[in-house]
Amino acid sequence: MGRSQIPLPVLEAAIGVLLLTALTLVLVAGVPAPSEDSPQLDAYANDAGRLLQSAPPRHRNATRLGEVAASPAAFERERDALDRRLKRLLPANLLYQVRTPHGVVGYRLPDAVRTGTATLPTAHGPVTVRVWYG
Amino acid sequence: MRGQTTLPIVGVALVLVTSVGLLAVLAGQGSIQAAREPSVERSTAIGISERLVEPGSGLAVRQNVVAANRTGEVDERFLREALGVGEAVDVRVTLDGQTLVDTGTAGDEVTVERIVWVEHTRRRQRTPRVRGGVDVTLPRRVTSLDLTIDPGPDATVRAVTADDQVVLANESGLVGSYRIDVSRFETTSIGVDAVGELERGDLSLTYRVPQRHRGILAVSVDG
Numbered sequence: 001m002g003r004s005q006i007p008l009p010v011l012e013a014a015i016g017v018l019l020l021t022a023l024t025l026v027l028v029a030g031v032p033a034p035s036e037d038s039p040q041l042d043a044y045a046n047d048a049g050r051l052l053q054s055a056p057p058r059h060r061n062a063t064r065l066g067e068v069a070a071s072p073a074a075f076e077r078e079r080d081a082l083d084r085r086l087k088r089l090l091p092a093n094l095l096y097q098v099r100t101p102h103g104v105v106g107y108r109l110p111d112a113v114r115t116g117t118a119t120l121p122t123a124h125g126p127v128t129v130r131v132w133y134g
Numbered sequence: 135m136r137g138q139t140t141l142p143i144v145g146v147a148l149v150l151v152t153s154v155g156l157l158a159v160l161a162g163q164g165s166i167q168a169a170r171e172p173s174v175e176r177s178t179a180i181g182i183s184e185r186l187v188e189p190g191s192g193l194a195v196r197q198n199v200v201a202a203n204r205t206g207e208v209d210e211r212f213l214r215e216a217l218g219v220g221e222a223v224d225v226r227v228t229l230d231g232q233t234l235v236d237t238g239t240a241g242d243e244v245t246v247e248r249i250v251w252v253e254h255t256r257r258r259q260r261t262p263r264v265r266g267g268v269d270v271t272l273p274r275r276v277t278s279l280d281l282t283i284d285p286g287p288d289a290t291v292r293a294v295t296a297d298d299q300v301v302l303a304n305e306s307g308l309v310g311s312y313r314i315d316v317s318r319f320e321t322t323s324i325g326v327d328a329v330g331e332l333e334r335g336d337l338s339l340t341y342r343v344p345q346r347h348r349g350i351l352a353v354s355v356d357g
Contacts, residue, residue, distance in 0.1 A: 009143050013150050017151060020151070043246060044249060047198055047250070051251065054197060056275075091350065
């Protein structure tokens with residue numbers, strides 16, 4: 001008894017408590033903090049996508065979005081027009097990125113920023129609209 | 135001797151570990167729940183805004199396109215009855231900063247903004263000259279055309295074409311008012327196949343040209 005001052009069960013309990021606390025910390029820190037921005041950003045992304053989807057094409061195709069996603073050549077031709085349209089459409093405090101099967105329009109997506117996302121189907125593949133506060 | 139002294143210590147240790155475990159579970163659950171659920175006001179605001187931009191909502195004519203002449207339809211009754219907003223919830227709806235309805239929000243409400251097109255239409259009437267076959271080009275975004283044909287006694291309108299496709303035809307002559315639906319996505323040229331001398335005014339085209347600008351529809355909810 002004289003050899004160890006701390007009883008073994010207390011040591012075990014201390015280790016257990018440490019383990020559980022560590023697990024809790026991982027869980028709490030790992031889950032993203034609640035954000036009030038996400039629904040608003042998602043709404044912006046959805047609206048932008050819908051407005052692009054309902055926009056008539058500049059050349060022959062079903063809609064503006066379908067036209068952009070149709071082929072690499074069509075994408076190159078339309079990317080500036082799409083960029084201008086998005087600038088006009090979105091509120092000034094938002095940055096955006098539109099990913100099509102043939103390339104990306106808009107700003108570079110920074111790391112660790114909360115984004116709103118909308119994915120829209122077209123005849124030539126999905127088009128993803130991302131917006132975030134700039 | 136040894137076993138007797140450690141028994142209470144084992145008990146204390148067990149209680150300690152169990153309670154910490156319980157706390158851990160609660161904390162984890164709380165943070166997951168908080169991450170998942172936006173506040174009630176925000177959910178309500180999102181819900182109302184979603185309904186307002188839906189076609190057939192009273193305000194929107196198509197998805198995310200609101201009609202400037204329908205803003206009067208959004209009033210407190212519309213919110214309470216058509217959208218089912220509870221009596222305890224106060225809502226303010228603004229379009230480009232202009233208040234459409236306010237049921238008495240106090241100022242600390244949650245606001246959700248939606249991007250929409252605000253569409254207002256301008257009515258145009260044209261009476262084209264008919265010599266040598268009419269060829270009128272309708273602008274884009276026109277959805278329908280009202281055509282009035284009233285030829286003189288020595289003229290007959292046998293067919294009307296839209297983009298070279300026959301949309302109205304009658305061998306013995308078309309007389310009266312007709313409505314023709316045209317594509318909203320591209321310009322449409324209207325042609326007429328007539329026999330005899332048509333005069334200016336015999337043919338009258340009326341259509342509405344939608345004009346639009348980007349607008350922000352904001353819904354504020356006060357729980």
